[in-house]
Amino acid sequence: MSPWTSAVGAPQLARLLGSQHTRDGVAAGAAASLTGGRRLPAYRSLADGVRLLILEGRVPVAARLPAERELATALAVSRTTVAAAYEALRGEGFLESRRGAGSWTAMPAGSPLPTRGLDPLPPEAAASVIDLGCAALPAPEPWLTRAMHGALDELPPYARTHGDYPAGLPALRQALADRYTANGIPTMPEQIMVTTGAMGAVAAACRLMVRPGERVAVESPSYANILQLMREAGARLVPVAVADQLGGWDIPAWRQVLSAAAPRLAYVIADFHNPTGALATEEQRRQLVDAARAAGTILIADETMTELRLDDEVTLPRPVCAFDPGGSTVITVGSASKSFWAGLRIGWVRAAPDVIRSLVAARAYADLGTPVIEQLAVAWLLNTGGWEEAIEVRRALARGNRDALVDAVRRHLPDWEFTVPHGGLTLWARTGGLSGSRIAEAGARLGVRVPSGPRFGVDGAFEGYVRLPFTVGGAVAEKAATRLAAAADLVASGATIEAESPRTYVA
DSSP states (O other), X not given: OOSOSEEOOHHHHHHHHHTXXXXXXXXXXXXXXXXXXXXXXXXXXXXXXHHHHHHTTSSOTTEEOOOHHHHHHHHTSOHHHHHHHHHHHHHHTSEEEETTTEEEEOOOTTOOOOOSOOOOOOGXXXXXXXXXXXXXXXXXXXXXXXXXXXXXXXXXXXXXSOOOOTTOOHHHHHHHHHHHHHTTOOOOGXXXXXXXXXXXHHHHHHHXXXXXXXXXXXXXXXXXHHHHHHHHTXXXXXXXXXXXXXXXXXXXXXXXXXXXXXXXXXXXXXXXXXXXXXXXXXXXXXXXXXXXXXHTOEEEEEOTTTTOBOOTTOOOOOOGGGGXXXXXXXXXXXXXXXXXXXXXXXXEEEOOHHHHHHHHHHGGGTTOOOOHHHHHHHHHHHHHTHHHHHHHHHHHHHHHHHHHHHHHHHHHOTTOBOOOOSBSSEEEEEOTTSOHHHHHHHHHHHTEEOOBGGGGSSSSOOTTEEEEESOOOHHHHHHHHHHHHHHHHHHHHTOOOOOOOOOOOOO
16 A cells, blocks of 8 residues: 555645745745745755645645656756755655655654544533634524424324334435425435434445545545544545635645545535635536546535525535436535534435435444434424524524624734635634644633644644634624633743643633
């Protein structure tokens, strides 16, 4: 097995190096780095540029870099410059090489590699700690209570059965199929399996389709819990960088990875990506499905954020599965947990009927089925119009929270960079050259809890980022930004952050 999982061509690497911005008088690009008014040697500038691309996740870890001669030609520098840069990167732990296999990117030994998302804090901690660890909003009322009452009214006939529905309740499968059909995607109930949240849906697909050691392509960054789920399933993750400025997918990069790595599966979030908020265009969706089909790769398209369009002027492209009429390439995953409430653990899979039958058969060795009451509650919401009413309330709440958080961060942390997403629940912020992990560590001591960028990358990328969810607004968003600014000041000053329990912060 090769030591690298993807490849970066010389023209692509030259383009990435050229796109790096100059900030604070220090150029991150290969041709313009200055320190103290003194121009760095060309090899050092090149090494620094590649290192930054790795740390930001724009060049994946375990990606094969071009040969020295090829990169020298693309950058119009000497081969000696490239060789010296590669040697410097090897010395710092960002590059490994082997005769006959070339050179590939790496992370230095001992680098902290947090991967999981943060577990929610208990409710009693809310008085002292602002928890921005989880992108989840409170339940929308009165719709949750109404849905539960409606579910209880529908329960008696089901209570007289065994209660075991591995594919899901027929009423909910029908309601979900009808919803896809109404949105222009003709769907039969036989194409739906109900799961325990979106995580259950992705886990079911991984159990069925991925053997230990097989490659799975993922966006970089991507949803932390899914990355960890796939790691624990034994998958070998192949990262593909998300395009800049909410631009969706880098299709040339996807084509290259699908062709070179031939992954068994690829996991993508097309609508309001978590964590970046990116929205893939319709043409990108068409091209990615075509590329996956040609490579024999199954796409898992996660639609958990689709309902959370926050700006009315934005038009959602057609779903990814719209470009797979035969149903052989795309498996769609949905959930009530993000759009309605995280405590309502109902997810679903839409796929070809034969895939659904295989998933249902494999489920006997996992969780057997999903709670009946919760399925009835979601069916009640979908069939009575309560779903649409609740979603509108969710959108308004998330929109207000987003605007308050963005305003507060811009005022208190003017060096942080981000693009405001048109939907979803998360803001992906570059932390002004500071360590996101250190800011998260300091923030926990100061009463604000955020996940650092490396949780959303593969093998330690995105150290210079944090994810900020739209879960608080008003005065709480202001207080959160104030505490984050204090944490950033601590990190910038080089102060030691003592390992102690989070303390009460009064401000």
